[in-house]
Amino acid sequence: MAKRGPYEKGEAKRGEILHAALEIFAAEGYRGTSLRKVAARCNLSLPGLMHYFDSKEDLLTQVLRVRDETARERQRERAGPEAYREIIREGASTPGLVELFVSMSAAASDPEHPAHAHFADRYPTLRERVAEYLQRRMDEGEMRTDIPPERLAVLLIAVADGIQLQWLIDRSTSMEQPIDDVMALLAPRPGD
């Protein structure tokens, strides 16, 4: 950790590459963006870039990881529908990254894919966090209790991902309305 010397420069360069890649994907989309283009942006040859990453898929996986991390950081301490909406609103400003996320999600279905672990980890974690929030709301009597929070979490995440798919095709699709609607469906019933 307290390593001296060339390590620092290397780590900085690695960060610069990830940042450049994220920018290019956000601007020009996932398809049609080659590693050579990313390398050029960093004043590097292609093998120079590959020195820092095992493969293209490895780089893409890490792009997604830093993206996830910064997003999580930005909305820390905010919970429930507001955080939910914030994530989605940010996605709306970077369609290229949404496309990257969806494409990678499909590609990572192969257990051999380097991003498989990332996604395999992401969903349970997300589910847990959402379920926790739902449980709290239920305890406060602000939410119906006839479906367990773990199952509702799966449902809410599916809505968020699915609405992004529709939005990618038709940008006029509201990403917030379905969120609001599903929340309305979760309002406590008279009997609760």
Add this chain to the structure above:
Amino acid sequence: MAKRGPYEKGEAKRGEILHAALEIFAAEGYRGTSLRKVAARCNLSLPGLMHYFDSKEDLLTQVLRVRDETARERQRERAGPEAYREIIREGASTPGLVELFVSMSAAASDPEHPAHAHFADRYPTLRERVAEYLQRRMDEGEMRTDIPPERLAVLLIAVADGIQLQWLIDRSTSMEQPIDDVMALLAPRPGD
């Protein structure tokens, strides 16, 4: 239509190619399946195959189209949760095609993409059919009416698409449970 001669053979060959492509994608997945492999299956060279399609993306788009058509045909006259479940159950048996669908969906966000029109057409049509069904259920008093059917349709489709994304990563995810759950949420409230 009643055209004579080489046309019939051409159309037959085109169909054979699409069928072969669908089989290969279903078996081996979307990534890593080249046109040359599809061509070989049809006893054709790559340019021989390209004679029938403008580009790879054009072929993929048409694969998706025939897939959609056969699916729609098979579940004609069935409506509501049963049809819903049937589509999803069939998807579960062909992960390669689900992956293809999701990947294409992301790629088709570019208006220039050959599949853009397909998806741009697909969602409104789907929404309309679902909304129609929901309206009928509402009229019959079997469903809550505080959210208009058009908005619920967007929601239901998002759930179906989104749950597929989760299932692609974790095959143990139930694709039916969230469907059942969201249907339960739509049960009529005492006041309706």
Add this chain to the structure above:
DNA sequence: GTCTATACGACGATAGAC
């Protein structure tokens, strides 16, 4: 450790002969 140069095989695509 950092990086360039060069080369490889496979891809999608196209031109033109038959």
Add this chain to the structure above:
DNA sequence: GTCTATCGTCGTATAGAC
């Protein structure tokens, strides 16, 4: 309608300079 030949680009691999 189908082929052979070829093109440009992709991701990748290796050798070696600094």
